[in-house]
Amino acid sequence: MACGPYWTFVVKCRARERRARRDDPARDNERQVGLRVQLEGRQLGCERDERWLFQALEFSIEDGDLCRVEGPNGSGKTSLIKMLTGQLEPSEGAVLWQGKPLPKARAAFHGALVYSGHLSGVKEALTPLENLSWYQAIGIDDDARSVAARWQALDAVGLKGFEDIPVAQLSAGQRRRVGLARLHLLNRPLWILDEPFTAIDREGVAALEHLVAEHCHKGGAAIVTTHHAFSSVAFTRRIGLDGHGGHHVL
Template identity: 45%
Template sequence: MIAKPMMLEGCDLSCIRDDRVLFEELNFTLHAGQVLLLEGKNGSGKTSLLRILCGFREADAGQVLWRGEAIDDSRYYADMAYVGHLDGIKKELTVRENLNVSLALGRPGRFSIAEALEKVHLAGYDDVPAQALSAGQKRRLSLARLLITGNHLWILDEPFTSLDRAGIALIESLMREHCADGGMIVLTSHHDIDLYDAVVQRIHLS
């Protein structure tokens, strides 16, 4: 069977929280190499939309499609990787042990653990307990997980949290590489991202 092209679609999505409509009849289509940037003030529904796209909660109306099919399918979760607002790392484990856990739960990507640590500027930190890292280093470790697993779709909630200017530039470069390789990204960010030639769609939630 020929695999359908990678495409993420939001079809007439609605989300209600505490009797308040966060968004309704929301539609978008994202193709390989593209980025979807969610904008809006706090409480506007950005994280709620990410949770719907991750399958953590159901939309109150509408559906999410991956390769033309509903996302309640294990094939979608094998293609998707999520990094939330919190780092999601085990502080009692070393840097390498954290990445080994992620690798065990996913499928291998094109970078080894050593290569991923080099790319996020954590080479030599393999045996350092995660709790000993700075806030920015913990963030880079959480994003290194994306490099060692072969997920086409990255869903990122404020990926630049705790990063300095150099860290932000580093993560932007990794995002550009991912899109250039045919990957896709959905993210929230208060940072004005610079992804060069990548096609960036914007959805403003009010």
Template identity: 50%
Template sequence: MLEPLLKIVDLFCERDERILFEQLSFDVQAGQLVQVVGPNGSGKTTLLRILSGLSSSYEGELFWKGDPMADVREEFAASMLYFGHQPGVKGALTPEENLRWYAAIHPSIDERDLHQALNKVGLAGYEDVPCHSLSAGQNRRVSLARLYMTHAPLWILDEPFTAIDKRGVAEKEALLAQHVEQGGSVILTTHHDLSHSGPVTRLNLEEYMGT
């Protein structure tokens, strides 16, 4: 069996003297889509923040391509795209300027990638409009445009379909399916039915909740 892209071993996380999850172990293979499910408060967002390196409030081990995460943190960061609850968009900047910040730390992204991404999320003609003048859905699409720009094999997405219309949801589902078919991996939380996104592995955090 191939070495998993991401391996999680005996993860434990406690918040406000309550155990969110314990003895949580799972693998993420190349070409796999993992949906994290569980009731509100079960730690879905917390888990994604731990996996993406945004939180160190846990015990357990993480491995990236077989190596301890602590030894390959820089390589992992360059190979991962995290999409959080908040759009992560600066209101004073335009969609194009926001995406240039992202492109600046990923040299593999060129000018054509940036403009194609804006077109694909329906923001052609809005490139130079300050984001504070755009709707919540349009700001969400600015952030989602990164999915069309990135060359990262691992996507970690927290509720990526929020504030997106039906057409946008269908397009993003197709993008997820394409990414996985091409050997990429996705870990996400969503209340949306993923029946059009290809095979889905579900990780139910309720099975790991503390008592």
């Protein structure tokens, strides 16, 4: 028991160190830089009901890339997105994250990804603020930033003032915005957005376009499927699917 005071001292020092590390503003940038986007498709193929939607698709997405997946309805855009996020096993070929096949690199990959799909991922019985805090918790976001980050994200999607209202009472566009607040909330380099503009008003669309462009400009990467024409943004890559097994990559 003689070492009691010594141990309390050590424990206190460690706690102080940990706090200092957590509050260090440089740390976020460090993490952003530390994670580089390198997502590749190798000979990807998707078969649905004995029909090949696409085959032998080759591409790679890196830092700063803004990639658009285009094609008519039913051409396999969403299937491709699901393969890229690791939700769907490719019928042939593989998706690589930083050179490793997805199932093996799952935790690292999902720690670098924000995904927004057809489903909003928003709990209707919860308030926007409760939804956001859950995203942070399952996204392993920083403790210290969390409260401020939540409010910032709400403000950025124009939902300040609605934070305490259950999502079920909000409009369809506002519900989408709660889901899109993830983009502001989580500090992730790769965004994969499947039809992000559904139900969003004109101003919201412009803001989102701007946000995606800025994210890629800062060194992040984004993959977007949309029928909507981006007015102000140039895509660095395009993956076009024609729905009959053919594709082109630019």
